[in-house]
Amino acid sequence: MATNASRPGRVNANAPVRKLSKTALFKKYGVPIITTILVAAAIVVVGVLLKVVLDNYYFFCLKSFKFIPLTKWCDGTEDCSGGQDEMNCVQRFGITTPALFRISENQALLQGNIRLSGTWALVCFSNFNQQKAQAVCSSLGFNSGPTFSSVDVSGLGLNLPFSSVDLAGNQGIQVSSTGSCQTVVSIICQSCGVGGNRERIIGGLSTPITKYPWQCSLQYQGSHVCGGSILSPWWILTAAHCFQGGQLQVPNWRIQAGMASLSLMFANRVEKVYVHSGYSANAKANDIALVKLQAPLALSDSIQPVCLPGFDNVVTLDDRLWVTGWGYTSEGSGVLASTLQEVSLSLIPQDTCSHEYPGQITGGMLCAGRLAGGTDTCQGDSGGPLVDFGDNQRWQQVGIVSFGEGCGRPGKVGVYTNVTDYVPWINGAMKQGS
Structure with a gap:
């Protein structure tokens, strides 16, 4: 018999539907979601702060x-299993084998070391071709597309033997003695030394980066420490004394390039x-270092490599030299240039410099x-x-800022690493790190 009473398990179509209010919905769903987000954010913040603290100490x-x-870390003693704490540290590098090639200052003439005998x-x-040119430049640490041309021997006035370059498969590139020839190789391993300019900088002037597009800043844990120069998209030339004490951890270093103002943004690992x-901090000799980047720089009007000098380059008293940087603009100011x-500087004779710095000036330095x-x-x-503007109409680096007594004091000029003397070391280190 049917009645109006609803039966168990059936929905009464006539029963009223109760709707949750907006406040109840927020309490039921919104509050838990927001709480979860806030807790997750707090965990992330705490994690980041903890990482910062741990990374700093x-x-x-x-x-x-x-x-x-x-x-x-990087103290020379292995404290981690497998010596992990002594990896990714600043390395010391010395040349163990003689150079196979060198390039002259005048006309960029290529010279080969015949069978590594010391005879250039x-x-x-x-028979010289693009493949051989690439092999020559790779042996010097450059991997960009080289260019080469011929030079008539009759106009050189050089009394040197002649050689040929051969690619000997697994034995690599070789230099062999050969008879006389009418033309020899002039080679440029990469485009370099293109700048717009034809004063710790004391008495200097502000300048745009496009005038010195090779200039860069070396930064340790977000602070400018030293200047440097771009040798190629991968390599930066600087001073050895920039890497001392607790600043030997490679991951903490960054390079800023392409900007006239110091910035922590866009720095390269x-x-x-x-x-x-x-190099010895006490003797100050061999004050030179090379930095390799994790990724190559993108060359532009504001990022360009400077040229290395030829092996026979000589800086004279008549040369007009230029130095750039973000250092203090007055001695003891403690404030970097913005x-x-x-x-612009002039070369100081070696004997004059030795008199100013008794017992400190070596043949690998210039003042x-x-x-x-x-x-x-x-x-x-x-x-x-x-740098100076060479006879080859390109800017080349002749010195690296090394040391001095005070800043801009009368009778106390700046001392620089003589880059010409270290071109074989530079080529060897770049080849080693490639």
């Missing part, structure tokens, strides 16, 4: 799963750092400045380039 050994003080000979143009194996500074004072480099300019 400790190094994490992944294999042995332990923390060690940062002072033990002009390379004949006959570093893969390797080589310092000269003969924009890139430039100053530049003004004896009257007023213009000089200062703290923060270290590692930066000293």
Whole structure:
């Protein structure tokens, strides 16, 4: 018998539907969601802060799963399993084999070391091709597309033997003695030394980066430490003394290029750092280092490599030299220049410089400045380039800012690493790191 009473398990179509209010919906769904988001955000913030604190004070050994003080990272002693704490550190590099090739200052003539005997000979143009040119430049540490041309021997006035270059499969590239030839090889391993300019910089002037597009800033944990110069999209030239004490951890270094103003943005990560194996902070000799980037720089009007000098380059008292950097603009100011500074200097005779710095000046150094004072480099300019405009109509780097007494003092000029003397070391280090 049917009745109006609803039966168990059936929905009464006539029963009223109760709707949750907006407040109830928010309490039921909104509050838990927001709480979850806030908790997750708090965990992320705490994690980031914890990582920052740990990164600033400790190094994490992944294999042995332990923390060690940062002072033990790159200290020369293995504190982590497998020596993890001594990896990704600044390395010392010395040349162990003689150079196979060198390039002259005048007309960029290629010379080969015949069977590594120490006998240098002009390379004949006959049978020289793009593949051999690439092999030659690769042996010098350059991987860009080289260009080469022929030069008539009759106009050179050089009394040198002749050689040929051969690619000998697994034995690599070889240089052999050959008879006389009418034309020899002139080679340029990459385009370089293109700038717009024809004063720690004391007495200097602000300058746009396009005038010195090879200039860059070396930064450690977000702070400018030294200057440097672009040798290729991969390599930066600087001073060895920039990498001292607790600043030997490669991952903490960055390179800023293409900007006249110092910035922490757009800095490039570093893969390797080589310092000269003969460098000594006490003696100050061999103050040179190379930095390799993790990724190549994108060349532009504001990012260009500077040229290396020829092996026979000689800086004269008549040469007009230029040095650039972001260092202090007055001695002891403690304030870096806000924009890139430039100053024009003159070469100081070696005997005069040796008199100013008794027992400190070696053959691998040169001095530049003004004896009257007023213009000089200062703290923060270290590692930066000293350049001149060569006879080949390209800017080339002849010096690296090394040391000096004070900034712009009368009778105390700046001392620079003589780049010409270290071209074989530079080529060897770039080849090693390629």
